[in-house]
Amino acid sequence: MTDLTRKDSSQASDEADASEKVFHASKTCPECGSKLWAAAEGGGWQCPNPDCPAQVRRWLQHWCAADVMDIAGGDEKMIGLLVQHGLVRDVAELYRLKVKELAALPGLDQPAAQKFFDAITASMKREASRFLYGLNIPLVGMAEAQALGKGFSTVGAVFAAGVPRLMKDGGVSEAVAQSIVRWHSGSVNRKLVKRLEKLCLSF
Numbered sequence: 001m002t003d004l005t006r007k008d009s010s011q012a013s014d015e016a017d018a019s020e021k022v023f024h025a026s027k028t029c030p031e032c033g034s035k036l037w038a039a040a041e042g043g044g045w046q047c048p049n050p051d052c053p054a055q056v057r058r059w060l061q062h063w064c065a066a067d068v069m070d071i072a073g074g075d076e077k078m079i080g081l082l083v084q085h086g087l088v089r090d091v092a093e094l095y096r097l098k099v100k101e102l103a104a105l106p107g108l109d110q111p112a113a114q115k116f117f118d119a120i121t122a123s124m125k126r127e128a129s130r131f132l133y134g135l136n137i138p139l140v141g142m143a144e145a146q147a148l149g150k151g152f153s154t155v156g157a158v159f160a161a162g163v164p165r166l167m168k169d170g171g172v173s174e175a176v177a178q179s180i181v182r183w184h185s186g187s188v189n190r191k192l193v194k195r196l197e198k199l200c201l202s203f
């Protein structure tokens with residue numbers, strides 16, 4: 001989310017892709033006050049601030065969902081606690097949590113903390129397609145992530161491929177391929193992938 005060029009809604013066209021952001025004149029995020037934008041005209045209004053607690057919570061809940069990294073216990077309440085207590089600011093930080101930190105959270109005892117910790121650890125072995133889906137790359141839904149998982153042997157190979165190879169080997173459209181390359185060109189995203197890679201997630 002680096003390209004925050006203000007774009008007049010009248011300029012939005014059928015060719016609008018994830019980088020074509022339409023800002024709302026008066027709507028602001030109730031949590032962080034950022035001006036909301038839509039990826040395209042008619043799309044839902046979103047907060048563009050990657051550090052917004054609401055965005056962080058939404059991404060973490062997506063990451064933990066059963067059809068993504070399947071981390072049991074990573075529900076709305078747990079994620080809310082983790083973000084509220086400053087323990088987790090992005091998905092990589094989930095893998096740095098300690099049992100004693102979790103056990104100190106209100107409402108969690110040692111067995112519950114251990115159970116959630118074990119669920120996080122187990123998620124490190126999920127297949128690459130789930131991992132790709134979990135990253136919240138614009139236009140990359142489960143179907144695209146599964147196609148990429150079939151076409152490439154590792155997550156690293158997906159990000160090393162350019163647009164033509166993503167289309168040829170990954171079987172995704174040009175718009176999806178461009179979205180992946182653009183997402184990975186953002187330094188915050190690239191660093192996140194490197195951190196996850198170091199944690200030995202299914203690369």
Ligand SMILES: [Zn+2]
Binds near residue numbers: 030048052
């Ligand atoms: Zn916000």
